[in-house]
Each structure stands twice: as structure tokens, then as C-alpha cells.
Amino acid sequence: MAWSGVWVLGWLFGLVLAQSVLTVEMQQLCRAVKVMNSSLVFKERVHFMRHNMPINFTIKIHYEEVFKLRNVSRLRRNLQDQDLQDVDLQETWLRVNLGILKKIKNLLPRKHPSYNYTADLETLLLSVEQVFTDLKEQREPRESPERIGNIWEALATPLGKRRTEATPKSLLDNCYHTMLCVFHSCFPSVDYCQRAFWRNEKKAQVTPTPPLSSTDITTGKAGQ
Template structure:
């Protein structure tokens, strides 16, 4: 059976468009840790965060997290300014511990058949991969120990209700802030710990954040506001 030439023309235009809209992954630093973090970055790209941490939840849905689990730039800057000569490894390990706890809380509210469950489960696995590779051996400073203790205290009264996507947005940005050597950029003046950098980056195409192909095939879902299933 032959196909009209105009149908084939549409197919090739579509194929070319898909190719154009699927850019290669952004550059990645060398070493096993950077490789694991870049895999995590690509899986945390804007499209995935929006789909699996926002669209698949009811409108304005929030989860309860410890106050310490809202980990942002100001937390990093406050620790750096209050603790002289704070080892960067302490902050990196704290970031890892915080977001592994956050993902546990997200998974806890997701039924197994929820369209975001498999994505979140795999995301947690990627964090465990980073943890195994990093193997932080440094002794925690008193300030870090206090944060970790408060974060894991079930009797704390310091709870906050936060949207899952907001938590993962914080995760994505602070990861770049704490591991900048793993995410090289052509802009040598770029400061991943700066609000200005992310404000400007929000004006760029979102698919430049990371590969939009980093989505599990069985998890591809159309945007929905139907909430949990």
C-alpha cells in the first residue's frame, strides 16, 4: 500500500520537530559522583517535576514536612556564615539526608497505583545511588547534628505544609549550588547559589534544564488534575 506524499511529508516534519525539541543532556562533570548526580538532575528536569509533582496531584495539594526539610539557598548561606570553615561535604551530606527524607514522605502519601508512584520510587533509588557513591566520612558538626536530629524527631511541633513540586524545585536548585563542579556551564560567572541566576534561567526554555527523555516509559501521563488514584 502506498501513502500519499503529503502524509510522508507530515511524518518527516514531525520527526524533525521531535529531534529539534529533544536536546542532548547538559554537560556533566567527571567522576562517578558527578555521573550519578547528572542522572539525578536529568530525572529531576522541569517537565518531570511539573508532571509528577504537580499535575498528578490535586490542585494546591501539600504534604507535611519538618521545618528542616525545607532546604533552600538561605539555609545554606546561614550555615556558611554561622559556622567558620564549614566543610562543603557537611552541607552536601545534609542536602542528601534532607531530600531522602522528603521523598519518603512523598511516597508515604502515594498509593502504589498513583501515576507518580513509580517515578518517585525511582527518584528515591537515584538518591540512594548518590549516597552509596559519595560515602561521606566526615564527622558532623554540632549544627548539622542538631538539624538532622530535629528532622528525624517524630514529636517535633515544627511542621510545614508544602507542595511536592516546591520541595523538588528546592532540591534541584540547591543540588546545583552544592555540587557546582558537576554541572559546568559556558557562563563562567554563573552562580548556582544566586536567586538571580534562577530568576534569569526561568526565562529560558524549560527543556534546557535536562533531558526530557529521562522519564520512565510506563510513567508517561498526560497533564491531569484528577489527583490521587
């Protein structure tokens, strides 16, 4: 009987310790996400991804990389009986936006005024991914829903027929909006998953720059 009591106490201690580790890791994840958040404010997105880019400039991306709030809502609605969890949406967000930032950065010359901003965002996102991976390893292994796995598989393939084009600004808008939604535990005061909230997003006033030519993106003259 005494040994049973010791075993129970040991099990409870291990459970509390595991929860403490998860709490610390979650706090670290939220800190990393909030640093990313501070670099994705509206003024920065407009300045670096619109004013420093040629008019109507777009990049080729996977169809799945257009990851908006409505995509998050649709996945939650359609997979509600398939054990969809926040961690699945968070990992999808990470994979989508790491690919997007890599594509944008690869198109920009190092002297382009938006190159360092894009590279810094990629570094911040890699930091979020590292903490996220550490946290995921502390959890019980599980298989994500098939639909989520299909998205991840598509993102890992070369661009094919299911490709589209989008402006860098619109892609970073999606990154910002969905980040606040899928990491809602880090931003609990507002329901950022509601699209109606973003209709009232306060637009920062940024002085526009003169229109750019279609060759400015490769010469690095934009914004100079």
C-alpha cells in the first residue's frame, strides 16, 4: 500500500513537472510570436512590401500559400470531427510563411531596400519555428488530419499547375492576420479570427513613393 502511495506521488510530481515545462515553453513561444508581431505592423508592411515594390508586382506561389482567415475558418469547420488542433494550424502557418518569405527574399537583390526587412522577418520566423518544435516535442505524438498533411505535402513540392500569384503586401497581410488568429492564446484579449475585426484595422499613414518601373525590383533602385 505504501509503495502504491509513493508511485501515485511520483506520477503526480512527474505530471506537474511536465506541465511546468510546457508552460515555460509556451511562454517562450508567445514571446517569439510577439516579436514577430512587432515587425509585421501595418506601416512596415506597406512601406517595405508595397511602396518599395513595382506597381502590380506579384510572385508565383503555391495555391496553398494563400492562407487567409477564411482558410483557417474552413479548416476548423470541415475538420472539427477529425481532431484538428491549434498546433496543426500553427505548423501550417509556419510552413506557409517560411516558404513565402524565402521566395520574396530570393527575388530581391541584396541592395534592395526591402531585402534586410524580409531577411529579418525570415530570421524571426525561424526563431518561432525553433521554439514551436521544442514545444511540440514535449507533447504526446499524434497524427495530424489528412487534409493538413496534404497541405504540407503540397508546400514541399515544386510549383506546378496548382500555383497562383499574389503581391508581397497581400501575403504579409495574410501572415499577420492568421498569426494573431492561430496563436490566439498569445493574444487573448481580442478575437482576431473574426474577419469583421480587420475591416476596422487602423491604417497607418505612410507617405507614398513615386511609381516604380518593372525593372526596379532587379536593379535594387526601388526606394533609393
